[in-house]
Amino acid sequence: MSDLNEKIEGIKLSYREIFMDAAEEIEKRIEALRPKDFEGDLTAVYPVGSEGKLWQNAVLDMFENDISKEVVRKLAQIKAYRNCGQFGCKGCATCCNLACSEFSPEELKEKAKNGDNFANQFLSVFVPYNSREEAYKIYPEYLDLLRKKTDEKVYFYHCPKLDENNRCSDYENRPQICRDFPDNPFCILPKSCGYYDWREEIQPVALLMHSFVEIMEFYKNKISKGE
Ligand code: SF4
Numbered sequence: 148m149s150d151l152n153e154k155i156e157g158i159k160l161s162y163r164e165i166f167m168d169a170a171e172e173i174e175k176r177i178e179a180l181r182p183k184d185f186e187g188d189l190t191a192v193y194p195v196g197s198e199g200k201l202w203q204n205a206v207l208d209m210f211e212n213d214i215s216k217e218v219v220r221k222l223a224q225i226k227a228y229r230n231c232g233q234f235g236c237k238g239c240a241t242c243c244n245l246a247c248s249e250f251s252p253e254e255l256k257e258k259a260k261n262g263d264n265f266a267n268q269f270l271s272v273f274v275p276y277n278s279r280e281e282a283y284k285i286y287p288e289y290l291d292l293l294r295k296k297t298d299e300k301v302y303f304y305h306c307p308k309l310d311e312n313n314r315c316s317d318y319e320n321r322p323q324i325c326r327d328f329p330d331n332p333f334c335i336l337p338k339s340c341g342y343y344d345w346r347e348e349i350q351p352v353a354l355l356m357h358s359f360v361e362i363m364e365f366y367k368n369k370i371s372k373g374e
């Protein structure tokens with residue numbers, strides 16, 4: 148198994164464990180709000196003003212004013228930590244040389260036309276590779292992994308502003324998506340990236356926050372459907 152493959156399997160495993168812990172934590176908080184001696188199910192349908200309805204409202208309120216705010220706070224801390232000065236771009240140029248998207252250039256153009264800001268910025272920077280082989284040379288381990296893991300089409304892009312020394316020829320005017328990269332704690336980064344250690348450190352917290360959001364969505368859907 149390649150290093151990258153092992154790493155991703157490790158992340159999946161920790162995500163499962165973290166998800167179970169988060170589910171347990173949320174269940175505890177839900178149970179703490181249960182009205183005394185009330186035995187109904189949280190996701191049943193209850194009439195307005197009933198104990199069950201009051202419980203559901205208290206749970207939704209706890210999601211909104213307690214856990215969601217904690218998630219927003221933690222994500223802001225993760226972002227601030229990225230910019231604390233301990234991490235920074237080392238100029239390896241991998242992210243300029245290889246950007247992946249599930250969307251083809253035509254699909255991105257369509258999205259940009261419909262007002263999608265990210266698609267718009269992405270297209271202002273990147274152009275598609277002529278072939279997968281060209282992209283393969285940049286980060287072979289990643290492309291091997293993609294080939295094994297997914298049948299979905301992935302499109303590869305690069306930035307023509309990189310000069311022959313692998314430096315940005317328009318650094319002062321680089322767009323926001325370049326300045327913000329990497330802003331996603333779940334993105335795959337090469338070890339050469341100066342933000343690699345940042346992503347390693349914050350990933351457990353980011354996974355926990357992601358679990359909280361998923362679990363809250365699950366309960367919210369169930370409660371609104373009255374299942
Ligand atoms: S504009 Fe500069 S920083 Fe942004 S992707 Fe292109 S070369 Fe990299």
Ligand code: SF4
Binds near residue numbers: 236238240242243337
């Ligand atoms: S992959 Fe990381 S270190 Fe390399 S150019 Fe991009 S941000 Fe900089």
